[in-house]
Amino acid sequence: MEEEQSPRLAAGEPERKLEDGVTDADAEDPGCTGNAAMSSLEQPLLKRSNTLTASHLAMVGAKVSHIESLDYEIIENDLFKHDWRRRSNVEVLQYIFLKWAMAFLVGLLTGVIAYWAGFLYFAGVNFGLTFVAAVLCVVFAPTAAGPGIPEIKAYLNGVDTPNMFGAPQLIVKIIGSICAVSSGLDLGKEGPLVHIGACLANLLSQGGSGRHRLRWRWLRYFDNDRDRRDLITCGASSGVCAAFRAPVGGVLFALEEVATWWRSALLWRTFFSTATVVVVLRGFIEVCRDGRCGLFGEGGLILFDVGDVAVRYHAGDLLPVTIVGVLGGVLGALYNHVLHKVLRVYNLINEKGRAAKLALALAVCALTSAMLYLTPFAVPCTPCDPAFGGACPTLGKSGNFKRFNCPEGHYNDLATLLHATNVDATRNIFSTGTAGEFRLDSLLIFFAVYCVLGLFTFGIAVPSGLFLPIILMGSAYGRVTALVLSRFARIDHGLYAVLGAAALMSGSMRMTVSLVVIFLELTNNLLLLPITMFVLLIAKTVGDAFNPSIYEIILDLKGLPFLEAKPEPWMKDLTVGELAAAKPRAVALQVVERVSTVVEALRSTRHNGFPVLDRPRPGVSELHGLVLRSHLVAALRKRWFLPERRRTEEWEAREMFSAAELADKCGGGVDELEISAEEMGMYVDLHPLTNTTPYTVVETMSVAKAVVLFRSVALRHMLIMPKFQGPEISPIVGILTRQDLIAHNILVILFSISLNV
Amino acid sequence: MEEEQSPRLAAGEPERKLEDGVTDADAEDPGCTGNAAMSSLEQPLLKRSNTLTASHLAMVGAKVSHIESLDYEIIENDLFKHDWRRRSNVEVLQYIFLKWAMAFLVGLLTGVIAYWAGFLYFAGVNFGLTFVAAVLCVVFAPTAAGPGIPEIKAYLNGVDTPNMFGAPQLIVKIIGSICAVSSGLDLGKEGPLVHIGACLANLLSQGGSGRHRLRWRWLRYFDNDRDRRDLITCGASSGVCAAFRAPVGGVLFALEEVATWWRSALLWRTFFSTATVVVVLRGFIEVCRDGRCGLFGEGGLILFDVGDVAVRYHAGDLLPVTIVGVLGGVLGALYNHVLHKVLRVYNLINEKGRAAKLALALAVCALTSAMLYLTPFAVPCTPCDPAFGGACPTLGKSGNFKRFNCPEGHYNDLATLLHATNVDATRNIFSTGTAGEFRLDSLLIFFAVYCVLGLFTFGIAVPSGLFLPIILMGSAYGRVTALVLSRFARIDHGLYAVLGAAALMSGSMRMTVSLVVIFLELTNNLLLLPITMFVLLIAKTVGDAFNPSIYEIILDLKGLPFLEAKPEPWMKDLTVGELAAAKPRAVALQVVERVSTVVEALRSTRHNGFPVLDRPRPGVSELHGLVLRSHLVAALRKRWFLPERRRTEEWEAREMFSAAELADKCGGGVDELEISAEEMGMYVDLHPLTNTTPYTVVETMSVAKAVVLFRSVALRHMLIMPKFQGPEISPIVGILTRQDLIAHNILVILFSISLNV
16 A cells, blocks of 8 residues: 555646646746736746755655756747847846856855855854744744843733743743854843743742642642742842842842832842852852863853952043943933834834744844954954063963964954853953953944844844843943043053943943942952942933833833833823723622623623622612632632522632632633523622722822822722712722723823713 | 129028038938938948039139038947947948958059059040030930931831931931940941931931021922931931941842832932942042041941952851851840840830939940950960061051050950950951961950940940941851861851851841841952851841841830831731721811811811811712811911801912921911911811822721731821711721821720720
């Protein structure tokens, strides 16, 4: 059977061959002959279809050769001749020019390739690594692309960002980040490490991933939003700590940039996490000290140590340092602005599908490889300092001096900076006592290269961090400033690189205290602290004058409903009652409700909470509390129905529901439930399921105050009560959620109303 | 006239002389003869009254001599002889023994004084300085005694601590702190500096002190509780920054230990304050670098620099480091416990009046001087290291080696530690590369001395800080641990002193991140960070197992109503409705109210806020809002009365009241107002004065949630609304304030109720 089948498939079925693209080219080629009316310059004159099939069936099954012949003879039919006649002189000239240009390019590229096998190897390896990272991100976990910090920030603000903290995200983030960083792309591992920490925290808190969770009792304690929030905060600070080996900086980063709510106990817990990170890192460093782990053991706890420089302050330094700060603010704001535009364009490209995403990533990779490899040719070689005896002391692969294309006794300073890992490049440019080592034009090219790469790399579909690209840019312009103003700058140029990096970070990310501490822990120079603070303050102030921080811009681009700490000024003039009136009326349930009404409420709305009312005696109504959708679904699923309208005893509910069941939010939809008509007529008692102490506001409360309350106490639902007391007044005016309090949404609601009226 | 008056006063008026204590002793002495029935061992047998008068009038006015004769002859009257006969043998022996003992003491002390003029000079100067500090505190600003940090903590929690942040406090704190630190007392300048920063912030925010305030418009903006809170937070962090030259540590201290509410903008502002402090300090250091300012220019930005030590981690160090941490926790908790007891005793003493306070301070000063001066005699002299050529290299007055009572070529190591300012002592004991320099017995004595002094110095009536005493104690036990376990301890002993200090701080004050950063900025050794974190975590955990932090203990002792972040567990089972029912009924006002009712409400209660109700149509009542007592008083003072019950227009109120008038809280009492009977019958319209958007809770809300809301949103009043809707139901159930939510007060209310029932 099997031996018979193959020849039949390969030779006997024309339709199948058509699908596989294995056919006689001339007979059915639509491009050449079939659609003559479409013939134009955009279409090739002569086109061949593929001849060598890629079909495995055909190749493996029968050894029939499908190789066809070529048409070197010009087929001078009418159409072809017409096309020749239609061509203008310009087009003919184009043709001739291109013929020669292509010949030139063939020669040039062959020569280049012969000469630059190194570049191809470099670019090829980078390409492969980027491909792996991008495919992982595109196929398995799209949310693992980017830094993940804005999503974590939104999560800790109370936004349930979907598919962010699962096992696929974790695995893709780890492998993808390794590949992306190794591929020489201009991105850091900080954001991904923060996300990795958060994923680990989430997986630990819920006892594993998806269906494979551990069902241990002591893990179930953490399977609630509140404990998970705290753990993810710990994870985020551990990530920063691991990235920069900055334990205090990590805690402060989580506090200043990531977390919305904070309490003293959490400070204590995150601190414990980062202390553990440091002890583990320290242990590995000790174990690997004597080179036992290859390249891994290198570098101590301090990444960019400039602690050996005695910083003395001179009045003359005030000018260049201030300029570094102001420029940092301006450049940071500009970076935010341009990155915003680039990300909008990238969003359009990425929406076109997986292939577009992949192509974008690979294109950026090719651009990166080309710029890193080719730009060093643009600068002349520098002779080594005679103090070293004419030969440059290259310290291994991460040394300060790269010979590259230079003769013996010379070095290429731009290659020194570009042909290194991002961390080594930073270390080189931060290195002190090297005022004359880098040329101004090299630094300017370096800055330009990393500006371009920093803008175009961030949005591609690989795990990427923003810190290191900004540090690289900032350090370059810091050193440039020092070189240009060298007659004023008395502090070491390496320290100017540090200051530039700090200023640009502050100008773009607008962090203060955490950045100071991170830089302190990165550079180990306490005496630099006052001047770093000064520069950061200037840069942040200048940056704030132009636009919001980069994370806020990304949050806004992603459309996450982030609740800002400060309400908009106009919110003071709007009451929550007015806001509730502009919304569809809230669906309220009675405390003992008909099943059909509950099902109807669940099916007709997507609300996650419903106010529960009661009518204890005639003429008097009562706001009993709030019931969650997931609890209603749980009650329906358990078919906890009562034939008559009565209040249940406490033990009845306790026998029915376990706390774990109620904590489970993934209860599924209401549509899957099959409830008979008889059951629809029965009752559900919501007494045991209702949260009787929801937070409430009076309808006259201003939206501004409501936002503060919502954010301060970390709410999901807020009930609005009437200010009036009397008969026939409903005890509930409305219900507000996060989405209702986002400034943009309020404006949409109010604006559409004024249109309708 | 004047010349005549003096003699008359001095000689002619016996009553006046009695008052001044200038009288004939034998005639009216009640102790010897008048109350013979009281004669006992407690009363002296022979007693003289003062003869030389201290009255300025008598001394200056007339040169009459009041010198009397003595009674060397034994007056053998009946009573005297009876007393002799009544004496037992034991008493006679006592008398004889004491006679000889006193003769011995007279000889000894004379000899000691001859030999130890140095001690007397030392003790005398200390005594004088302590006297100045204590008199200032006792007479002018009792609240300036102590560190002030607990009061600031309470203020930032929302407690209006009286007389804390005025000009007298500021001046007394500055002068008193200088005197107290100079007098060699075992106290630091950190707490006082924090208080000074807070006072400055307050005075700036209100534009000056008391009646001498600036009335500039742009200063009035800050004359409200909210802005003042932020400024005082800045002041507190600036204080810590100035004390330790630790800008980031200062911000974190304010964040972790002092402030209750925090937002990102405040982080940014406090950071700006501390940056300014550092730049100013740095400027002074630069100006004074070449010794132009005497002793002031000494020392750089880093107080206790141990940055030159390369810290390498060994597994063997784990044991002593863990012991340092555990001991730090135990000793810290013990310190808190004993200090609590001492402070209770001191409170009893201080309540006896100003003289008792003064005597206590001077007694502690004498004790301090004696212990510091005398204990070095207890240890033997140590020969100088032969490496220095037989002579100890004493580095000026703050050098590591003090000769004291030792022969040439020797030094007294205990004197080295004790005969220095507190800061220099810390620097000496932290100094690295000095493992063999200090003897074990010297360190133990040092530790014991500072334990005693640290416990007994804190509560006296001078400005005092807790940081430095604890650092001194901790450093001693850290070094002791290293010496005892020297076979395991491979890290430098100076670093063990640092770790000990950190552990004891953490064990007593229970701070974490801020302490790590402060120690980092104090010692400039980033490599020490992981091990410091480890030790701090252990010490805090151990300490928390025993008792609360020292600041919480002091807050509790002072009886300040501090609202804890975490409500008590039993608060979950109590609703605010139940709590309100246990209180006296809230006094509510109608929105247009009779003057007499308003006056009655103000006079009969001390509430600071009143709910305002309305009755818009028959059968319907409305919770209109909340009006502050100060605004009611302002309305009464302006006599803003209406003859009939009507609602005023907005412009009427705006013409009447300026925002500045309403912001002024010092409006005075209601008793001073004189309102005629006719006015009493008129009406006040509360519409323009009422805050129509107060925060509310429903009566079913648990007290635990209410506490969280109260603290999170920083409230003063919280209104309780009914959960029922219907006719004849009041729209307000009650009103809760800070005092109502303090756990202790709730228990008192509930307990007294259960007694009544």
